[in-house]
Each structure stands twice: as C-alpha cells, then as structure tokens.
Amino acid sequence: MKLAVIGVGLIGGSFALALKQAKAVSHVTGVGRDPANLQLALERGAIDVIAPDPAGAARGADLVLIATPVGQYPKIFASLTDAKALITDAGSTKRDVVAAARKALGKKISQFVPAHPIAGAERSGVAAASAELFRGKRVVVTPLGENTKDAVKLVDEAWSTCGARISRMDPDEHDAVLAAVSHLPHLLAFALVHEVARRENSAQLFAFAAGGFRDFTRIASSHPEMWRDICIANRERLLHELKSYASELGSVQKLLEAGDGAALEKLFAGAREARNKWIHSS
Amino acid sequence: MKLAVIGVGLIGGSFALALKQAKAVSHVTGVGRDPANLQLALERGAIDVIAPDPAGAARGADLVLIATPVGQYPKIFASLTDAKALITDAGSTKRDVVAAARKALGKKISQFVPAHPIAGAERSGVAAASAELFRGKRVVVTPLGENTKDAVKLVDEAWSTCGARISRMDPDEHDAVLAAVSHLPHLLAFALVHEVARRENSAQLFAFAAGGFRDFTRIASSHPEMWRDICIANRERLLHELKSYASELGSVQKLLEAGDGAALEKLFAGAREARNKWIHSS
Numbered sequence: 001m002k003l004a005v006i007g008v009g010l011i012g013g014s015f016a017l018a019l020k021q022a023k024a025v026s027h028v029t030g031v032g033r034d035p036a037n038l039q040l041a042l043e044r045g046a047i048d049v050i051a052p053d054p055a056g057a058a059r060g061a062d063l064v065l066i067a068t069p070v071g072q073y074p075k076i077f078a079s080l081t082d083a084k085a086l087i088t089d090a091g092s093t094k095r096d097v098v099a100a101a102r103k104a105l106g107k108k109i110s111q112f113v114p115a116h117p118i119a120g121a122e123r124s125g126v127a128a129a130s131a132e133l134f135r136g137k138r139v140v141v142t143p144l145g146e147n148t149k150d151a152v153k154l155v156d157e158a159w160s161t162c163g164a165r166i167s168r169m170d171p172d173e174h175d176a177v178l179a180a181v182s183h184l185p186h187l188l189a190f191a192l193v194h195e196v197a198r199r200e201n202s203a204q205l206f207a208f209a210a211g212g213f214r215d216f217t218r219i220a221s222s223h224p225e226m227w228r229d230i231c232i233a234n235r236e237r238l239l240h241e242l243k244s245y246a247s248e249l250g251s252v253q254k255l256l257e258a259g260d261g262a263a264l265e266k267l268f269a270g271a272r273e274a275r276n277k278w279i280h281s282s
Numbered sequence: 283m284k285l286a287v288i289g290v291g292l293i294g295g296s297f298a299l300a301l302k303q304a305k306a307v308s309h310v311t312g313v314g315r316d317p318a319n320l321q322l323a324l325e326r327g328a329i330d331v332i333a334p335d336p337a338g339a340a341r342g343a344d345l346v347l348i349a350t351p352v353g354q355y356p357k358i359f360a361s362l363t364d365a366k367a368l369i370t371d372a373g374s375t376k377r378d379v380v381a382a383a384r385k386a387l388g389k390k391i392s393q394f395v396p397a398h399p400i401a402g403a404e405r406s407g408v409a410a411a412s413a414e415l416f417r418g419k420r421v422v423v424t425p426l427g428e429n430t431k432d433a434v435k436l437v438d439e440a441w442s443t444c445g446a447r448i449s450r451m452d453p454d455e456h457d458a459v460l461a462a463v464s465h466l467p468h469l470l471a472f473a474l475v476h477e478v479a480r481r482e483n484s485a486q487l488f489a490f491a492a493g494g495f496r497d498f499t500r501i502a503s504s505h506p507e508m509w510r511d512i513c514i515a516n517r518e519r520l521l522h523e524l525k526s527y528a529s530e531l532g533s534v535q536k537l538l539e540a541g542d543g544a545a546l547e548k549l550f551a552g553a554r555e556a557r558n559k560w561i562h563s564s
Contacts, residue, residue, distance in 0.1 A: 002380070002550040013398070055508060058492060061288075062297070062390075063488040068427070071543070081345070085345045097348075112531060118319055118492045119492065119493075120492070120493070120494070120513050121307075121493075122479035130440060137312040137492070138489075138490060138492075139492070152300055153401035158385060167321075167490075175558060177483075177486060177490050178490065180478060180481075180487050181478065181487050181488075181490055181491040181492075181495045182490075182491070182492065182495065183495055184474075185474065185495055185498040185499075186494065187534060188470060188474070188498070188531075189498060189553075190549060190550045190553045190554075191467075191527070191530050191531055191549075191553075192467065192470070192527065192530075192551040193553035193556055193557050194370075194530065194549050194552055194556075195527055195530040196463065196556075197552065197553065197557075198463075198552075201459075202556070204459060205405070205462050205463050206344060206463075206556075206564070207420075208400060208402065208420060208422070208449075208459050208460065208464075208564075209463040209464070209560070210402070210419070210420075210464065210468055211401075211402070211403075212304060212399045212402070212464055212468065212500070212501040212504075213464065213467055215465050215497040215500045215501070216467045216470070216471060216497070216498055216501060217498070217557055218494070218497045218498070219494040220472060220553045220554060220557050221554050221557050221558055221561070222494075222550075222554065224547045224550035224551040224554055225547060227546075227547075227550050228543045228546045228547035229543070231538060231543075231546055232428065232541060232546070234541045235539075235541065236537050238538060239535065239538050239539065242531065242534070242535055242538070244477060245473070245477055245531075246528065246532075246535075248473050248474075248476065248477040248530055249416060249418055249470075249473055249524065249527075249531075250529055251530075252469060252473050252524070253521065253524055253525070253528075256513060256517045256521050257521065259517065261353070261510045261511070261513075261514045262507075262510075262515070264510045264513055265506045267472060267473075267476050267507075268472045268502075268504075268506035268509050268510060269506040270471075270479065270480075271471075271472045271475035271479065272474075272475075272502060272503050272504065272506055273473050274475055274476075274478075274479035274488075274501050275499055275502050276503055277478075278491070279496070279503070281348075282488075282489075
C-alpha cells in the first residue's frame, strides 16, 4: 500500500512510522509547509519522498492521511477533487471537517472516511513522532453514509495496525464529547497561563509554581495554530462547555463566599472519587 | 534531636523519613487520627512511638512539626501552650496559621516558625511518604518578628537536611502567591471533574478523556479535607484569583463568540511561550 501524508507532524509522522514498522505500507509521500520538518521526516524514515502539494502527493497513493491543523482542510480537499485514493484524516473536530469535505469533494465524498486519533502530546512536529504513539489509544472513526464497507474497513485496519482501539461516533457526538474533555481543558490551561504570565509579579509566581501547576498547564504548551483551528471549528460546542464551566465556577464562588466548607469538601470528594474510578478503570 | 510529628501523612511522614535517613533526628513521636495510618508509620520507620495527643507528643521533643490539614491547627496550638519545643508546620496557608498560633500561644509565639514545603502529590497518607519528597523542592519559611535567629536557623536546617531549597516570604505574600499558582488550579481541576462527573453521559465522557484531561485533573485526586481547609483559610485571596480567572474566561468567550482566530492564536502562543520558558528554567 502506498501512503500519502499531508502534514507530517506529530500525528502524521507517527502514523507513517507505525505503518512502515508494521510493513503495512511500502512507500510514503509527504507534504508540508516546513521544509526543515519534511527533511527530518525523510531522515527519520517517516516518508520516502516529498511532494510539492497535496494533489501531487495523492497521485499514485492508495491512502491519503490529512493531518494538518483543521483550518487548512478546505484548501486541501479542494486540491484532492481528482484523487483516486481513499482519504482519511486525524482532525480533532469532525463536523466542520465533514462539511468541508462534502463541499469540496461532491460525489467523491464516498472516498473520505473521517477519523480522530485521541492521542497527542504538547510537543509537535515530526521530531516528536513515534511508531508507538497510538498504541492502546482510542481512534474515533465517524463513517459517512456514502462510505463503502470496504473503505471503512481499510481505515479501521490502518489505525488498528498502529495499535489503536477503534470507536464509532457520529460527527456531532464526537464534537460534543471532545469539546467537554479535550477542547475545554486546553482552553482553560491556556487561559490560566496567560493570566499568570501577564502579571507584574509573574516571575515570582512561576518560581513558586510546583508540580500541580506544571501538570495542570501541560496542555498549554500545545500547538497554538492547531488549537486556534480547533476552537474556531468547534466553537459552538466549546462555547456551550465554557458557559457550563463558568456556571460551575459561579457555584464554587458562592460556596467560598459563604465559607461553606462542608459543601466544598463534598464537591472535592465527589470529584476525587470520580477521577480515581476513571484512572483505575482506564 | 527528638522530633514530634502531628499528622503523619504524606508530608509529615516524608519529613520524618528524610530526617531519620540523614541521622538528624534520633527519635520520632507521631500523633494522628487514623490508627491504621499510624501503625503503617511505625512499620515504615517514620515514627518510633505513637502518642495519644499533641501535648503528649510534644513533651520531651526538641522540634514539633504540625502537618495536618490547617483546619485542625487552632485545636493543636491550644494543646501546645505548655510545650518547650520549637514548633514548625507544613500548612499550605500562612496568614490563618500565624493568626491561630498567636491567639493560642500568646508569648510563646516566639517558639513557632511557620513554613510551607511546596511539594505534594495527589496521594495522601504515610503510605505515599518518601525521604526524597522534598529533594530540590522549595520550602517557604515565613519567620515572625518574635522568632530568634537560632529558632529560624534550626527550622531552615531541618528543611535543608530534607534536600529542600529555603525561600523567605511574609505570610501575606505567601498566601497571595500560592492562591494564584496552587490553590486556584486545584479548585479549577476539582470543578472540571465535578462538572463532567455529574452529567448523564459521564461514562462516555471519561471513556474519551485522554492524557490532556488526565494531567489537567491530576490534582483533583487530592485530599478533599486538606483542600477544604486551604480554600476556607485562604478564601479571600482565592476569591480574588477566582474572579480574575473568571474575567479571563469572559475575555476568551468574547474571542470565541467573535470567531477571532488571530487573537486566540496570539493568546495561546503567548501562554505556550511563557510556560515553556518556565519549564526550561526550572
């Protein structure tokens, strides 16, 4: 199988490395905006050749993975209208991605099987890629009514070969779930660091920040452009989550103002119990 | 030197283990509310004997460490009015602790040198204690005007022996700094897990939560009673921080509503840069 990867970063690079390691693909063409990153992708063996653009990369490929920030998808889909390959993606949002694909691909939409590997890191670029990135992680595949069974099966198998566990959702459900457990926490972490960093005494504040702050804000070291695109693409759902959370903070504020230690302790104990249950079961 | 530890948990147990390992203390008396935990403290060699109450533990000790949740301090100070030992503590708040000490100890306040080791974990109890917990970590010592130089020196040296780096602040400054970089993030993490856990589809939400959510919420597995006491003790400062953060989220909400990708990316990039600078310098 010949693979084309559009956006050879952490995700695209890891997908290529994993499929190559499993000998599931014989040849990988890479496309990207950063020549130094593409050069490193060649050196790391993630890709075999560099193509000048998505259309060139897709030519002769059996499978195309789009793994750029989702804001670039409309342009990429528009350049894939002649592609004969099966197309999948790794975008963190699915409603906007499917809408962009439908608009650009028309009847060729049957060739596009959307997916989202729930694996990432705050590091980015092919330098951070690893054949092991997806091992044991979930990949949500959100097939379209137009997809053939064989097309979905091929995409499922590619991700399974990377070691991932496949889940099914529809794009709406996917975006709602991810807004709550991924997109919102990223926004909250970025906001906290931003709020601390702009203060006059930020050097002192950072000096006394410890492990709790470090872990809470790890995702605030994530890729700004990628997260800009996710926030914009999923902003309706994200705004809904942000408002729910602001309302939750409003309740917490009332408990603090009332000095209601018993209610705070109950809230904390419930959260701890829920989290520990999740950690032990996952 | 003979040590008494009131509250032989993660912090108290680690302090005792570190000083014993360094042969800086010859004998440790422990006091606590949980007999099973005290038994484990004996078995782990953190303490040599169990005393029935703080007054009994302090009798014959050279140094007393109070390492319970701060809500218990007023009662503990009240039972130490006859103590001849030097007293220090490990509370995460300092204004309330100093006020409680002044009220209970009167002229004996000179015997109390407040401190706060900025080291912790979401695990609690002596089972999680380690002689290495404080190595390379900061301990804020907030000496009082009444303390002698020798008293402060002895407390500094005890923490230095544990491998910690000593910093000085006054209690007000300490509580303001910690509210921003520790107390607020804990509250935010508890609130997020609480908000997710109470939903109808919480099982699905947790199933698709990944590494970002796990690290963001690690501190939501912290000790509920300890954090109840911290929030109540420092609620003035914490409310101030909570309101600043809510206002920050309000700004982020406006950017989202306006679909202002450029401003969001700028905010994310600034946060990432500030965090990475901190991580690389710490």
